[in-house]
Amino acid sequence: MSVIQQKNNSPKQGLKGYQRVRQAVEEYIRTHNLQSGDRIPTEAELCRKLGWSRPTITRALNEMAEEGVLERIQGSGTFLTQPASTSGYCIIISTPWTEEPGGYTGSLFAGIRQEAAKQALNIKYHLSPTVVSPDEARQQGADGVLVVSPWLGAIDSIMKLMDAGIPVVGMPLHTSAEHLPMVCTYNYGGIYSAVDYLYGMGHKRIAYVLDYMATSDVCERILGFQNAMSANGLQVDRSHLLAGETTISQEYFEYWFENLAVLPTAILSSIRLVVPLLRLMAKRNLRMPEDISLIVTDDPKLDDGLGSSFTCVHQPVFALGQRGMEKLIDIICGRDSGKQEVITARLIKRDSVVPPSA
DSSP, rough: OOOOGGGGGGGOTTSHHHHHHHHHHHHHHHHHHHTTTOOOHHHHHHHHEEEEEEOHHHHHHHHHHHTTSEEEEETTTTSSSSSSOSSSOOEEEHHHHOOTTTHHHHHHHHHHHHHHHHHTOOEEEEEESSOOHHHHHHHTTEEEEEOOOBBTTTHHHHHHHHHHHOOOEEESSOOOOTOOBBBEEOOHHHHHHHHHHHTTOOOEEEEEEEOOOBBBHHHHHHHHHHHHHHHHOOOOOGGGGEEEESOOOHOOOOOHHTSSSSSOEEEEEEEGGHHHHHHHHTTTOOOOOTEEEEEEESSSOOTTTTTTGSSEEEHHHHHHHHHHHHHHHHHTTTTTTOOOOOOOOOEEEOOTTTOOOO
């Protein structure tokens, strides 16, 4: 995981550079449960992660060393001499994910970390495909568990933690059982609005390409797609649906596209499949959006500069992470009854959708 929050996410924009660097280092110490003697990132790593100059990084670390918080050993690194103060709450973050800087998981964990730093929490990570068990949580002295997993199977584990009396919040999971403590995005409504928009632009042959069907987000999107098509009087062409349990191989993707009897005029696509899709269109001399319009799920940040041109179903991922951690603390403190919360996903209209050509 990326361990340092980017400087433009700092909650105190008025602070001087070295003060904000110090704030980020203190956050790292808290959220990663560092103990005396643990090593923190090097100055070069901090420069790369935070974007500040080497002198600014050096000043912040030297100041902390002068106060006895850090010990700087020439040739060895910088080490913690005393842990940063915490609120006393020990929170386990149980997740199968590794963080993708700048992507969905990067934004999600940045939101989680910011709220954890704000609350001065003692964070422990359980990085595993399986959710931490009640016994493991008790052994680690956890006051609560934040389950960060997209897989539907995690819901059973969340219920086991609840039955054991351990405060828990699941995210970005969505379930029809609204009494379960979840924080999620309204993916159903996001895709529904995307289909409505395409239909309003004149599209009737709409394809949907998606992967990771075992996640709650994708299940909600499939239901939203089917219902929106039906509500607009459109039949779902089965040949225009391509789905994968996890990822879709380039070979399978190409086979599907090349063998379509009738091309769609618009495609809804997972952000992970955008680049393969554009390659297939180029191979057939098809233009986007003149020949095929495109809407992607999640707000793309592609290195080739194309990201800003895509119409997308945007999830407020950073806010999602913040609210998940905040809700867990509210449950621990008795301020929240633990019911599911749903955050709106909104359609952002850009240049990748035009009316279908004749």
